[in-house]
Amino acid sequence: MSDDLRKVFAGARIRHLRQTKKMTQAEFAENLGLSTSYLNQIENNNRSLSASVILALFNRFGFDLSDLALDESGKIAVDLGEILADPVFADTKIMPQELKIAVLNTPNMVRAFLGLHRAFQKSREQLGHLDTTLTETEASVAPMPYEEVRDYFHYKDNYIDELDREAEKFARTISQTDRQRYTLLADYLSDAHGIRVVETKSAAEAGAIRRFDPVTQTLHLSATSTAATNYFQMAYQVGLLEQGALIEKLLDEAGFHTQSAREVCRMTFANYFAGAVVLPYKEFVEAASEMRHDLDRLAFRFDASREQVCHRLSMLQRPGQKGVPFYFLRIDRAGNITKRHSATSLQFTRFGGSCPLWNIHAAFEGHGEILRQLASTPDGLRYVCLAFSKTIQSSAFGKTSRKYAIGLGCEAKYAGQLVYADDLDVSDPQRFEPIGTGCRICERSNCGHRSVPPLARDIKVDHHSRNVVPFQVD
Known part of the structure; x- marks a missing residue:
C-alpha cells in the first residue's frame, strides 16, 4: 500500500467538529496550535492529519482517531458503491480509491448523486409497474420519510449527543431511591405534569400500546405490554413534554425534505430519548463491559427487554467513552428489515433481502434462545453473530401474532469481551461461515x-x- 493511501484525510469531519463548536477557522486553529491556512488545507483535504494534529484534536476536543474508521464518509462510500453496482453503470469502472476520494473531497456532491439515483430508482419502479400502490407523495423525487430519517440516523452513527446527555441527566433524577423506576416515573409524570398513568385492557383491545388523552391528562398504557415496554412509553411521553425545544433545534438542523419526514423524526427523537432514559449511557456502557455483554443480565439489571438492550448496544458511540461497536437489526418473517443500524463495517443492503446463510433467518425456527454464528464477509472481516426470535402475542383469536428476529454482532476481534464467545474458536478461519450483505451486491x-x-x-x-x-x- 502506498504512503498516500496510509494518510488520514478527514476534512469534512474536522469541519463538522468546528462548526458544532461554533468556532471560526481562526479560533479553531488557535486551539490546535495551527495557522489558519494550515487548518483550511486540512478541511479541504489538501493535507492529511499528522500525529501532532490528531493528539491536539483529542486533547482539546475529545476527538477520537477511531472515529475515522467508521465515520460518515465510510458509510456514504458503502452506499455509493452499492448504487454504482446498478447495471446502468455497467460500462463505468470505478476503483475503490476513487470512491473514497470522491466522498472525502466532495461529500455534498456525492449526497446529491445518491439522491438523484434514488429518484431514478423510484421512476424506474413506477414505469415498470413494480409497485402500483405508490401514492403521489411517495412517487415524488423526495425520499420517502422513513428512508430519509433512517439515513439521518445512519450517518449520525445512531448517536445524538445532546439528546443522549439530556436523557442521562433525567434518568439520574428518577433513580435516587430503592423504589421501582416504573413507579418513580409514573409519580414524576403526575407531580411534574399532572398526567395520570393507567394500564387498561381497553387500550390493548384497541391495539394501542400508548394513548395520551390531552383533555383528561391521562396516559393510557396497554395492560398486556411488559413493564419494560410501558416504562419506555412513559419516558417517551416525558421526551415529548420536556425536550420539545431541543428536538425542534435538531429537526431544523436536519433539514428534512418533507413535513412527514420531520414528524417521523420527531417521533424517533422521542423514542431515542426514551431508550436513553431506560438505559443511561455511562451506567449502561460500564455494566455492559462488566457483564461482558450478557443480554439477559443487562435486561434484568435495567428492567429492559432484550431488544432494547441490543438496540442500545449499537448506539454507544459517545466520543471518549465508546462501547464495543455492534450491528443491530430486526427483520419480520418476510425478511423485511424493520430496524437497522451498524456501528461496524458491516452495512445492510438497501434493495433486496439479506444473505440466507446469516443466522438471523434461522432464529425464526427457535423459541427465543440465542443462536450464535461465526461468519465472514467478502471483505475478509470476521464477526460473532447473535440472533433470537421475539413474538408479540395478539390479544384476540383470529389476529396473527407478530414475530420478529433480532440480530446483533461485532467483529471477532472483540470476542474476548463477549460471554457468548467463550467456547468459540475465533482463531480458526475455517470456523467462520461465509456470508454476504445481499445477493445483488455479493x-x-x-x-x-x-x-x-x-x-x-x-x-x-x-x-x-x-x-x-x-x-x-x-
Missing part, C-alpha cells in the same frame, strides 16, 4: 444459496450442465 462466485446474479458481474450459462445455481458468475 461478490462470492461459488455460493450455492445465491438467488440472483450480482449486478456488477457477468454470468455464463452452460447448456450442457446444471448445478444448484443455474448460472456461473465470472
Whole structure:
C-alpha cells in the first residue's frame, strides 16, 4: 500500500467538529496550535492529519482517531458503491480509491448523486409497474420519510449527543431511591405534569400500546405490554413534554425534505430519548463491559427487554467513552428489515433481502434462545453473530401474532469481551461461515444459496450442465 493511501484525510469531519463548536477557522486553529491556512488545507483535504494534529484534536476536543474508521464518509462510500453496482453503470469502472476520494473531497456532491439515483430508482419502479400502490407523495423525487430519517440516523452513527446527555441527566433524577423506576416515573409524570398513568385492557383491545388523552391528562398504557415496554412509553411521553425545544433545534438542523419526514423524526427523537432514559449511557456502557455483554443480565439489571438492550448496544458511540461497536437489526418473517443500524463495517443492503446463510433467518425456527454464528464477509472481516426470535402475542383469536428476529454482532476481534464467545474458536478461519450483505451486491462466485446474479458481474450459462445455481458468475 502506498504512503498516500496510509494518510488520514478527514476534512469534512474536522469541519463538522468546528462548526458544532461554533468556532471560526481562526479560533479553531488557535486551539490546535495551527495557522489558519494550515487548518483550511486540512478541511479541504489538501493535507492529511499528522500525529501532532490528531493528539491536539483529542486533547482539546475529545476527538477520537477511531472515529475515522467508521465515520460518515465510510458509510456514504458503502452506499455509493452499492448504487454504482446498478447495471446502468455497467460500462463505468470505478476503483475503490476513487470512491473514497470522491466522498472525502466532495461529500455534498456525492449526497446529491445518491439522491438523484434514488429518484431514478423510484421512476424506474413506477414505469415498470413494480409497485402500483405508490401514492403521489411517495412517487415524488423526495425520499420517502422513513428512508430519509433512517439515513439521518445512519450517518449520525445512531448517536445524538445532546439528546443522549439530556436523557442521562433525567434518568439520574428518577433513580435516587430503592423504589421501582416504573413507579418513580409514573409519580414524576403526575407531580411534574399532572398526567395520570393507567394500564387498561381497553387500550390493548384497541391495539394501542400508548394513548395520551390531552383533555383528561391521562396516559393510557396497554395492560398486556411488559413493564419494560410501558416504562419506555412513559419516558417517551416525558421526551415529548420536556425536550420539545431541543428536538425542534435538531429537526431544523436536519433539514428534512418533507413535513412527514420531520414528524417521523420527531417521533424517533422521542423514542431515542426514551431508550436513553431506560438505559443511561455511562451506567449502561460500564455494566455492559462488566457483564461482558450478557443480554439477559443487562435486561434484568435495567428492567429492559432484550431488544432494547441490543438496540442500545449499537448506539454507544459517545466520543471518549465508546462501547464495543455492534450491528443491530430486526427483520419480520418476510425478511423485511424493520430496524437497522451498524456501528461496524458491516452495512445492510438497501434493495433486496439479506444473505440466507446469516443466522438471523434461522432464529425464526427457535423459541427465543440465542443462536450464535461465526461468519465472514467478502471483505475478509470476521464477526460473532447473535440472533433470537421475539413474538408479540395478539390479544384476540383470529389476529396473527407478530414475530420478529433480532440480530446483533461485532467483529471477532472483540470476542474476548463477549460471554457468548467463550467456547468459540475465533482463531480458526475455517470456523467462520461465509456470508454476504445481499445477493445483488455479493461478490462470492461459488455460493450455492445465491438467488440472483450480482449486478456488477457477468454470468455464463452452460447448456450442457446444471448445478444448484443455474448460472456461473465470472
